[in-house]
Amino acid sequence: xxxxxxxxxxxxxxxxxxxxxxxxxxxxxxxxxxxxxxxxxxxxxxxxxxxxxxxxxxxxxxxxxxxxxxxxxxxxxxxxxxxxxxxxxxxxxxxxxxxxxxxxxxxxxxxxxxxxxxxxxxxxxxxxxxxxxxxxxxxxxxxxxxxxxxxxxxxxxxxxxxxxxxxxxxxxxxxxxxxxxxxxxxxxxxxxxxxxxxxxxxxxxxxxxxxxxxxxxxx
Numbered sequence: 001x002x003x004x005x006x007x008x009x010x011x012x013x014x015x016x017x018x019x020x021x022x023x024x025x026x027x028x029x030x031x032x033x034x035x036x037x038x039x040x041x042x043x044x045x046x047x048x049x050x051x052x053x054x055x056x057x058x059x060x061x062x063x064x065x066x067x068x069x070x071x072x073x074x075x076x077x078x079x080x081x082x083x084x085x086x087x088x089x090x091x092x093x094x095x096x097x098x099x100x101x102x103x104x105x106x107x108x109x110x111x112x113x114x115x116x117x118x119x120x121x122x123x124x125x126x127x128x129x130x131x132x133x134x135x136x137x138x139x140x141x142x143x144x145x146x147x148x149x150x151x152x153x154x155x156x157x158x159x160x161x162x163x164x165x166x167x168x169x170x171x172x173x174x175x176x177x178x179x180x181x182x183x184x185x186x187x188x189x190x191x192x193x194x195x196x197x198x199x200x201x202x203x204x205x206x207x208x209x210x211x212x213x214x215x216x217x218x219x
Contacts, residue, residue: 009171010114020086040064045146092128095211100133111136148179
């Protein structure tokens with residue numbers, strides 16, 4: 001692969017979005033609650049962007065958590081501040097640290113492109129200890145709109161002064177891969193959940209089960 005620039009989505013790709021609930025709740029509704037939290041968080045980004053409005057990702061994360069807690073009364077609402085604190089410092093997937101390090105050792109540029117606010121991304125990157133393996137951490141906050149708007153992906157080409165085809169974009173979110181492919185990136189889908197294909201007209205360069213083999217296969 002000729003690309004020398006590897007750009008990663010943050011939430012669900014490098015950072016485990018379900019790590020927060022696992023720290024504090026293992027009850028029968030914990031997984032459902034976490035799924036609702038994540039689903040609503042993303043839904044708000046899409047609906048606000050379509051309507052021409054914006055609220056930063058941290059605010060939307062709190063709104064989505066409130067909705068998820070209201071849908072799962074068995075989860076103690078007193079956990080709200082602890083869950084938000086845990087989300088601010090999400091665990092990185094073990095393969096994320098390894099792949100970033102390997103790509104940097106091979107001379108590639110690496111970056112994050114995320115819906116997350118700058119403060120959220122700093123908290124996650126610092127907590128995971130991966131800042132030294134990143135050349136840039138790019139947030140949609142400067143545009144006040146969310147993925148998959150093409151303007152968001154243009155943050156990468158503007159930052160690195162490159163063409164879209166020079167970028168390999170890596171995301172666990174199939175809709176994000178679709179947006180990246182539409183923009184002209186070479187995109188990889190990290191299909192951790194073994195989900196079915198949704199956007200056959202914007203197929204990824206490859207679907208991989210995790211980040212473990214990315215550096216050896218594509219680095």
